[in-house]
Amino acid sequence: MRFEVLRGDSGVYFWLNGLSAMAFSFILPVMSLFLIEGLGIEPMYIGLYTVGTAVSTILISQGLGRLADKGVDSKILLLTSVLFLCLAAICFYYLTQFWQAIIVGWCFMAFGASSVPLLLAMIRRFAEQSGKDSTKLNSQMRSSVSLVWIVGPALAFTSVDTFGFRTNFLMAGGIALLVFIMAWRLLPSAVKSARKTNVHDAIPPFPYKVWFLGVGILFANMANSTYINAMPLFVTKELDLPVSYPGMFMGLTAALEIPVMLLSASWSHRVGKMQLMMVSFAVAMVFYIGIQYASTVEWLLALQFVNGLFYGIFVGLGITLLQDSAPKRVGQVSAFYTNAMSVGTMCGTSLMGFVAQHYGFRNSVYISLVAVVISFGIFLAVHLNESRQAKLSEIQHPL
Structure with a gap:
């Protein structure tokens, strides 16, 4: 309905x-x-x-x-x-x-x-x-x-x-x-x-999976926070665009992430939540690399579609992945998720200021690229470990 x-x-x-x-x-x-x-x-x-x-x-x-x-x-x-x-x-x-x-x-x-x-x-x-x-x-x-x-x-x-x-x-x-x-x-x-x-x-105590996924989410939000804080500055100071443009870019991304967020549930049923999250991190890598070469308004606008795809999937599935990993500790897991997001924001903001002061605002987005690569690696390791354990279980307990 x-x-x-x-x-x-x-x-x-x-x-x-x-x-x-x-x-x-x-x-x-x-x-x-x-x-x-x-x-x-x-x-x-x-x-x-x-x-x-x-x-x-x-x-x-x-x-x-x-x-x-x-x-x-x-x-x-x-x-x-x-x-x-x-x-x-x-x-x-x-x-x-x-x-x-x-x-x-x-x-x-x-x-x-x-x-x-x-x-x-x-x-x-x-x-x-x-x-x-x-x-x-x-x-x-x-x-x-x-x-x-x-x-x-x-x-x-x-x-x-x-x-x-x-x-x-x-x-x-x-x-x-x-x-x-x-x-x-x-x-x-x-x-x-x-x-x-x-x-x-x-x-029961937190499964190790929760800790690993939480760290992955922390780094992914650190990547987004670094970009969010650096983008208005390099757009206005390094590209010399009007002050209104950063708000336009952020608004476009927010508008695009909503349909992606709503669609991510059905997508995850087809390919799996872990796999879809890794796809979003790969998309984020493309976005942060693209930012390094963006020099026109048209290019920046096009890249917002890529960013909306990444962030819509990321925030649409992150909390569910953690809650699924510890269903009897939903309260603490939900707090852990929001805290991981908050710490990621703090780290991203702090590192952005340090790197931007020495190397420029655009180059600080390299922090975002490194952080999202780390997130991808963590999720991939968890996924491979789960796949290995599932195969061992099949071998030990065949039908």
């Missing part, structure tokens, strides 16, 4: 996912600008806020994911996280000093960001309980985030430019409050089913 994802229980998760992303899109893109212009700090201190908040988010999200896997009601955990996101936005509305921003970021925003993996875990459990295809459902839910991020950051900067930072944060808090009310009224309690499956049964 067409647009089934927008209705019923699936629709609740779809809109919650999209509105949560909208709340974050009014905070995260403008944060560095707020710290510098709103609070008057020096750029070097942005890293203190960003890294501290990211580390705190990793610790808190893993802890909340473990609680969910042990049987604590995921709905209560999600409501708590969203409430902290709302409180963070209100605090940003009032604060005037950098040390206050540090406290809000490291504490409130860290709890608020933990709502993302909690919602991903709830979506996976909903798919299992309702008999839906988890790969397809995850791709559909992730598409709501991509839709929001096409317009969200632009609306945030427009809001800051027109009304100021305070009004922008107030709108973010209002959206977070709406998410809280919707989750409270529309989501079912998960405590009974969670206790039945998670408290009385021992929770």
Whole structure:
């Protein structure tokens, strides 16, 4: 049935996912600008806020994911996280000093960001309980985030430019409050089913496959983050194109990745999730090599189709691959996925700045190429190991 994802229980998760992303899109893109212009700090201190908040988010999200896997009601955990996101936005509305921003970021925003993996875990459990295809459902839910991020950051900067930072944060808090009310009224309690499956049964440790795939995802997102941060600078400074062009390229990629994301579920049933992810990494290699030779707007526009294919498959299948590898630890695996993505973003951003300072913005995209080659190698090694074990199993236990 067409647009089934927008209705019923699936629709609740779809809109919650999209509105949560909208709340974050009014905070995260403008944060560095707020710290510098709103609070008057020096750029070097942005890293203190960003890294501290990211580390705190990793610790808190893993802890909340473990609680969910042990049987604590995921709905209560999600409501708590969203409430902290709302409180963070209100605090940003009032604060005037950098040390206050540090406290809000490291504490409130860290709890608020933990709502993302909690919602991903709830979506996976909903798919299992309702008999839906988890790969397809995850791709559909992730598409709501991509839709929001096409317009969200632009609306945030427009809001800051027109009304100021305070009004922008107030709108973010209002959206977070709406998410809280919707989750409270529309989501079912998960405590009974969670206790039945998670408290009385021992929770197994992370399989080695999860760790390896998580590292592969980290490097792939590091590649994307490096490009995202370097592209606006080499387009405007080295190619001398107008400032509006980077936004056009990013918007085109975001628009292209959505249909790819939705199609990736059916593609994966034909060729396999691991194989399709490796195809996406190979496509990414073509893209990052192509960027080194791009010199015209037409070339850059054409390359965005390649980038959309890579990133659509990558974000459409990544979370499902990890959840499939540890089905009894969905909460922690979902947190591990979002944390791997966050660490990849931090590493990519940091390395891009270092390489760009010495070798130029375009050459920093070589980091992306190396990182995605590493991701391909890790996934290939895991795939070959699984194939070898399957053949050994057939030999030892023939039909």
